[in-house]
Amino acid sequence: MRFLARFTTPLIQMIDSDHFPGGAESVRARPEKFEFARAIPFLVLHLGCLGAIWTGWSWTAVAVAVFLYVARMFAVTAFYHRYFCHRAYKTSRAGQFLFALAGLTAMQRGPLWWAAVHRHHHAHSDDEHDVHSPGVKGFLWSHVGWLTSSRNFPTDYRLVKDLAKFPELVFLNRFDVIGPLLLLAGLYGLGSALGTWVPSSGTSGAQMVVWGFFLSTTVLFHATCAVNSLAHTMGNKRFDNGDDSRNSLLLAIFTLGEGWHNNHHHYQASARQGFYWWEIDISYYLIRLMGFCRLVWDIKAVPPSVYRKAS
Ligand SMILES: [Zn+2]
Ligand SMILES: [Zn+2]
Secondary structure, eight states: HHHHHHHHHHHHHHHHOOTTTHHHHHHTTTTOOOOOOHHHHHHHHHHHGGGHHHHHHOOHHHHHHHHHHHHHIIIIIIIIIIIIIOOOSSSOHHHHHHHHHHHHHTTOHHHHHHHHHHHHHHHTTTTTTTTTTTTHHHHHHHHHHOOOOOOGGGGGGGGHHHHTTOOHHHHHHTTTTTTHHHHHHHHHHHHHHHHHHHHHOOHHHHHHHHIIIHHHHHHHHHHHHHTTTGGGGGSSSOOSSSOOOOOHHHHHHHHHTTBBBHHHOOOOOOOOOSSTTTTTOHHHHHHHHHHHHSBBBBBOOHHHHHHHHHO
8 A cells, every 4th residue: 555655656646746645744754755647747748848740830830839838937036936935026916827827837946845945045055955056066966956855745835824815826836736737738729729720830739839838948947946046156246145156147048047146146035136237137127027017026135235235
Protein backbone atom coordinates (compact mmCIF):
# COMPACT_ATOMS: atom_id res chain seq x y z
CA MET A 1 0.00 0.00 0.00
CA ARG A 2 2.81 2.37 0.93
CA PHE A 3 4.55 1.75 -2.38
CA LEU A 4 1.30 2.45 -4.26
CA ALA A 5 0.69 5.65 -2.26
CA ARG A 6 4.04 7.01 -3.48
CA PHE A 7 2.46 7.28 -6.93
CA THR A 8 -1.25 7.78 -6.16
CA THR A 9 -0.69 10.64 -3.67
CA PRO A 10 1.17 12.84 -6.22
CA LEU A 11 -1.61 12.06 -8.73
CA ILE A 12 -4.33 13.19 -6.32
CA GLN A 13 -2.19 16.23 -5.43
CA MET A 14 -2.25 17.26 -9.08
CA ILE A 15 -5.96 18.01 -8.53
CA ASP A 16 -5.98 18.86 -4.80
CA SER A 17 -2.62 20.32 -3.82
CA ASP A 18 -3.60 20.38 -0.11
CA HIS A 19 -4.08 16.58 -0.03
CA PHE A 20 -1.71 15.22 2.65
CA PRO A 21 -3.03 11.99 4.21
CA GLY A 22 -0.36 12.04 6.94
CA GLY A 23 -0.39 15.83 7.42
CA ALA A 24 1.65 18.52 5.69
CA GLU A 25 4.17 18.74 8.56
CA SER A 26 5.34 15.14 8.08
CA VAL A 27 5.89 15.87 4.36
CA ARG A 28 7.86 19.01 5.20
CA ALA A 29 10.08 16.95 7.53
CA ARG A 30 11.14 14.54 4.74
CA PRO A 31 14.74 14.56 3.50
CA GLU A 32 15.65 16.88 0.64
CA LYS A 33 16.05 14.62 -2.39
CA PHE A 34 15.03 14.00 -5.99
CA GLU A 35 11.73 12.12 -6.28
CA PHE A 36 10.69 10.69 -9.63
CA ALA A 37 6.92 10.84 -8.94
CA ARG A 38 7.16 14.60 -8.36
CA ALA A 39 9.20 15.05 -11.55
CA ILE A 40 6.49 13.48 -13.76
CA PRO A 41 4.51 16.71 -14.47
CA PHE A 42 7.74 18.41 -15.61
CA LEU A 43 8.71 15.43 -17.78
CA VAL A 44 5.26 15.45 -19.40
CA LEU A 45 5.57 19.21 -20.01
CA HIS A 46 8.92 18.76 -21.79
CA LEU A 47 7.90 15.64 -23.74
CA GLY A 48 4.77 17.45 -24.97
CA CYS A 49 7.05 19.81 -26.92
CA LEU A 50 7.98 16.87 -29.16
CA GLY A 51 4.38 16.94 -30.40
CA ALA A 52 5.56 19.64 -32.84
CA ILE A 53 7.11 16.82 -34.88
CA TRP A 54 3.59 15.64 -35.71
CA THR A 55 1.60 18.88 -35.65
CA GLY A 56 4.16 21.02 -37.50
CA TRP A 57 4.15 24.78 -37.07
CA SER A 58 2.39 27.89 -38.36
CA TRP A 59 2.95 31.61 -37.83
CA THR A 60 -0.40 31.70 -36.02
CA ALA A 61 0.66 29.07 -33.47
CA VAL A 62 4.10 30.69 -32.99
CA ALA A 63 2.50 34.12 -32.43
CA VAL A 64 0.12 32.68 -29.81
CA ALA A 65 3.05 30.90 -28.08
CA VAL A 66 5.09 34.14 -27.90
CA PHE A 67 2.08 36.16 -26.72
CA LEU A 68 1.35 33.61 -23.98
CA TYR A 69 5.00 33.60 -22.90
CA VAL A 70 5.02 37.39 -22.44
CA ALA A 71 1.53 37.59 -20.89
CA ARG A 72 2.19 34.78 -18.41
CA MET A 73 5.69 36.02 -17.54
CA PHE A 74 4.00 39.30 -16.67
CA ALA A 75 1.46 37.41 -14.53
CA VAL A 76 4.30 35.65 -12.69
CA THR A 77 6.50 38.72 -12.14
CA ALA A 78 3.92 41.47 -11.65
CA PHE A 79 1.17 39.45 -9.93
CA TYR A 80 2.70 36.41 -8.19
CA HIS A 81 6.00 38.04 -7.29
CA ARG A 82 5.50 41.79 -6.90
CA TYR A 83 1.84 41.76 -5.79
CA PHE A 84 1.17 38.54 -3.84
CA CYS A 85 4.62 38.00 -2.44
CA HIS A 86 5.81 41.54 -1.81
CA ARG A 87 2.58 43.60 -1.76
CA ALA A 88 4.36 46.27 -3.82
CA TYR A 89 1.09 47.87 -4.92
CA LYS A 90 -2.62 47.55 -4.24
CA THR A 91 -5.69 46.48 -6.18
CA SER A 92 -9.32 45.50 -5.52
CA ARG A 93 -10.40 42.09 -4.22
CA ALA A 94 -11.79 41.24 -7.68
CA GLY A 95 -8.50 42.42 -9.20
CA GLN A 96 -6.39 40.13 -7.05
CA PHE A 97 -8.68 37.20 -7.88
CA LEU A 98 -8.08 37.81 -11.59
CA PHE A 99 -4.33 38.18 -10.90
CA ALA A 100 -4.35 34.77 -9.21
CA LEU A 101 -6.32 33.17 -12.04
CA ALA A 102 -3.93 34.60 -14.65
CA GLY A 103 -0.96 33.34 -12.64
CA LEU A 104 -2.38 29.81 -12.45
CA THR A 105 -2.16 29.48 -16.25
CA ALA A 106 1.66 29.69 -15.97
CA MET A 107 1.63 26.20 -14.36
CA GLN A 108 3.77 27.39 -11.46
CA ARG A 109 1.26 26.31 -8.84
CA GLY A 110 -0.94 28.61 -6.76
CA PRO A 111 -0.17 32.17 -5.61
CA LEU A 112 0.03 31.24 -1.91
CA TRP A 113 2.50 28.40 -2.48
CA TRP A 114 4.57 30.60 -4.79
CA ALA A 115 4.58 33.54 -2.36
CA ALA A 116 5.36 31.34 0.68
CA VAL A 117 8.34 29.68 -1.04
CA HIS A 118 9.62 33.03 -2.22
CA ARG A 119 9.22 34.78 1.15
CA HIS A 120 11.20 31.91 2.67
CA HIS A 121 13.88 32.47 -0.01
CA HIS A 122 14.21 36.13 0.98
CA ALA A 123 14.40 35.24 4.68
CA HIS A 124 17.13 32.65 4.03
CA SER A 125 18.84 33.87 0.84
CA ASP A 126 21.76 31.57 0.06
CA ASP A 127 21.99 30.12 3.55
CA GLU A 128 21.62 26.40 4.30
CA HIS A 129 17.82 26.68 4.64
CA ASP A 130 17.32 28.35 1.22
CA VAL A 131 15.55 25.67 -0.84
CA HIS A 132 17.02 26.85 -4.16
CA SER A 133 20.44 28.41 -3.56
CA PRO A 134 22.88 27.52 -6.39
CA GLY A 135 25.85 28.40 -4.15
CA VAL A 136 24.80 26.01 -1.39
CA LYS A 137 22.94 23.26 -3.26
CA GLY A 138 24.31 23.36 -6.81
CA PHE A 139 23.08 24.93 -10.03
CA LEU A 140 20.85 22.10 -11.26
CA TRP A 141 19.17 21.68 -7.87
CA SER A 142 18.47 25.43 -7.65
CA HIS A 143 17.07 25.43 -11.20
CA VAL A 144 14.74 22.40 -11.17
CA GLY A 145 15.82 19.80 -8.58
CA TRP A 146 14.16 21.43 -5.58
CA LEU A 147 10.77 21.20 -7.28
CA THR A 148 10.98 17.39 -7.32
CA SER A 149 11.47 17.08 -3.55
CA SER A 150 8.09 16.47 -1.92
CA ARG A 151 9.16 18.37 1.22
CA ASN A 152 8.86 21.56 -0.84
CA PHE A 153 5.36 20.72 -2.11
CA PRO A 154 3.00 21.76 0.75
CA THR A 155 1.97 25.41 0.95
CA ASP A 156 3.34 26.92 4.16
CA TYR A 157 0.24 28.92 5.05
CA ARG A 158 2.04 30.39 8.10
CA LEU A 159 4.11 32.54 5.74
CA VAL A 160 1.13 33.90 3.80
CA LYS A 161 -1.43 34.70 6.52
CA ASP A 162 -2.23 38.01 4.79
CA LEU A 163 -3.27 36.12 1.63
CA ALA A 164 -4.93 33.16 3.38
CA LYS A 165 -7.58 35.57 4.72
CA PHE A 166 -9.24 35.38 1.31
CA PRO A 167 -11.10 32.06 0.81
CA GLU A 168 -11.23 32.53 -2.97
CA LEU A 169 -7.42 32.74 -3.10
CA VAL A 170 -7.07 29.65 -0.88
CA PHE A 171 -9.46 27.82 -3.23
CA LEU A 172 -7.43 28.73 -6.33
CA ASN A 173 -4.22 27.84 -4.52
CA ARG A 174 -5.60 24.43 -3.56
CA PHE A 175 -7.04 23.59 -6.99
CA ASP A 176 -4.33 25.25 -9.10
CA VAL A 177 -4.87 22.71 -11.88
CA ILE A 178 -7.83 24.90 -12.95
CA GLY A 179 -5.42 27.32 -14.69
CA PRO A 180 -3.61 24.90 -17.01
CA LEU A 181 -6.90 23.08 -17.79
CA LEU A 182 -8.63 26.33 -18.79
CA LEU A 183 -5.66 27.27 -20.97
CA LEU A 184 -5.53 23.85 -22.63
CA ALA A 185 -9.26 23.90 -23.40
CA GLY A 186 -9.08 27.49 -24.70
CA LEU A 187 -6.11 26.74 -26.95
CA TYR A 188 -7.66 23.59 -28.37
CA GLY A 189 -10.90 25.47 -29.06
CA LEU A 190 -9.07 28.42 -30.65
CA GLY A 191 -6.90 26.19 -32.87
CA SER A 192 -9.86 24.06 -33.96
CA ALA A 193 -12.00 27.12 -34.75
CA LEU A 194 -9.21 28.81 -36.72
CA GLY A 195 -8.41 25.58 -38.59
CA THR A 196 -12.06 25.19 -39.59
CA TRP A 197 -13.11 28.78 -40.29
CA VAL A 198 -9.81 30.39 -41.32
CA PRO A 199 -7.88 27.68 -43.24
CA SER A 200 -5.19 30.23 -44.20
CA SER A 201 -4.13 30.33 -40.50
CA GLY A 202 -2.57 26.89 -41.12
CA THR A 203 -3.25 25.73 -37.57
CA SER A 204 -5.31 23.12 -35.73
CA GLY A 205 -6.40 22.34 -32.16
CA ALA A 206 -3.49 19.97 -31.55
CA GLN A 207 -0.90 22.34 -33.05
CA MET A 208 -2.16 25.23 -30.92
CA VAL A 209 -1.91 23.08 -27.77
CA VAL A 210 1.68 22.01 -28.59
CA TRP A 211 2.88 25.58 -29.27
CA GLY A 212 0.65 27.64 -26.99
CA PHE A 213 0.79 25.28 -24.02
CA PHE A 214 3.73 22.85 -24.11
CA LEU A 215 6.45 24.90 -25.86
CA SER A 216 5.46 28.27 -24.43
CA THR A 217 5.08 26.91 -20.87
CA THR A 218 8.38 25.00 -21.00
CA VAL A 219 10.32 28.14 -22.02
CA LEU A 220 8.40 30.16 -19.41
CA PHE A 221 9.26 27.55 -16.78
CA HIS A 222 13.01 27.69 -17.49
CA ALA A 223 13.07 31.49 -17.70
CA THR A 224 11.36 31.71 -14.29
CA CYS A 225 13.67 29.04 -12.81
CA ALA A 226 16.63 31.08 -14.11
CA VAL A 227 15.78 33.78 -11.56
CA ASN A 228 16.57 31.22 -8.84
CA SER A 229 19.64 29.74 -10.56
CA LEU A 230 21.25 32.25 -12.99
CA ALA A 231 20.24 35.40 -11.07
CA HIS A 232 22.24 34.05 -8.12
CA THR A 233 25.31 33.19 -10.25
CA MET A 234 25.54 35.45 -13.33
CA GLY A 235 25.81 39.26 -13.36
CA ASN A 236 26.92 42.19 -11.22
CA LYS A 237 26.43 43.04 -7.56
CA ARG A 238 25.46 46.64 -6.90
CA PHE A 239 24.55 46.09 -3.26
CA ASP A 240 26.32 43.94 -0.73
CA ASN A 241 23.31 41.99 0.53
CA GLY A 242 25.23 39.14 2.11
CA ASP A 243 23.83 36.78 -0.55
CA ASP A 244 24.69 35.79 -4.15
CA SER A 245 21.96 37.80 -5.93
CA ARG A 246 23.08 39.55 -9.16
CA ASN A 247 21.87 42.08 -11.71
CA SER A 248 21.75 40.98 -15.35
CA LEU A 249 20.34 42.91 -18.33
CA LEU A 250 20.01 39.72 -20.40
CA LEU A 251 17.95 38.02 -17.72
CA ALA A 252 15.92 41.20 -17.16
CA ILE A 253 14.89 41.19 -20.84
CA PHE A 254 13.75 37.54 -20.84
CA THR A 255 11.99 37.84 -17.48
CA LEU A 256 10.41 41.29 -17.97
CA GLY A 257 12.54 42.90 -15.26
CA GLU A 258 13.30 40.11 -12.79
CA GLY A 259 16.96 40.11 -13.83
CA TRP A 260 17.62 43.09 -11.53
CA HIS A 261 17.72 40.57 -8.75
CA ASN A 262 20.49 42.14 -6.68
CA ASN A 263 18.48 45.38 -6.57
CA HIS A 264 15.40 43.40 -5.59
CA HIS A 265 17.15 41.46 -2.82
CA HIS A 266 18.39 44.74 -1.41
CA TYR A 267 14.99 46.45 -1.43
CA GLN A 268 12.06 44.07 -1.91
CA ALA A 269 9.07 46.30 -1.16
CA SER A 270 9.30 48.36 -4.36
CA ALA A 271 7.21 47.58 -7.48
CA ARG A 272 10.30 48.56 -9.43
CA GLN A 273 13.29 46.23 -9.79
CA GLY A 274 15.24 48.17 -12.43
CA PHE A 275 16.21 51.07 -10.16
CA TYR A 276 17.33 53.42 -12.99
CA TRP A 277 15.81 54.39 -16.34
CA TRP A 278 18.44 52.36 -18.21
CA GLU A 279 17.61 49.19 -16.25
CA ILE A 280 14.83 47.83 -18.47
CA ASP A 281 11.91 46.59 -16.35
CA ILE A 282 8.91 45.90 -18.59
CA SER A 283 6.77 44.62 -15.70
CA TYR A 284 7.21 47.93 -13.87
CA TYR A 285 6.22 49.95 -16.96
CA LEU A 286 3.07 47.82 -17.34
CA ILE A 287 2.25 48.14 -13.60
CA ARG A 288 2.53 51.95 -14.04
CA LEU A 289 0.23 51.71 -17.07
CA MET A 290 -2.27 49.73 -14.97
CA GLY A 291 -1.91 52.46 -12.33
CA PHE A 292 -2.67 55.10 -14.95
CA CYS A 293 -5.84 53.14 -15.84
CA ARG A 294 -6.72 53.01 -12.08
CA LEU A 295 -6.62 49.20 -12.04
CA VAL A 296 -3.91 49.29 -9.35
CA TRP A 297 -2.75 51.99 -6.92
CA ASP A 298 -0.25 52.83 -4.13
CA ILE A 299 2.62 51.64 -6.31
CA LYS A 300 5.63 51.59 -3.99
CA ALA A 301 8.76 53.42 -5.14
CA VAL A 302 12.45 52.96 -4.30
CA PRO A 303 13.21 55.34 -1.38
CA PRO A 304 16.06 57.92 -1.68
CA SER A 305 17.99 56.19 1.14
CA VAL A 306 18.37 53.11 -1.10
CA TYR A 307 19.73 55.21 -3.99
CA ARG A 308 22.27 56.78 -1.64
CA LYS A 309 23.62 53.32 -0.82
CA ALA A 310 23.89 52.32 -4.49
CA SER A 311 27.43 52.02 -5.83
ZN1 LIG B 1 16.77 35.44 -5.09
ZN1 LIG C 1 11.20 38.70 -4.27
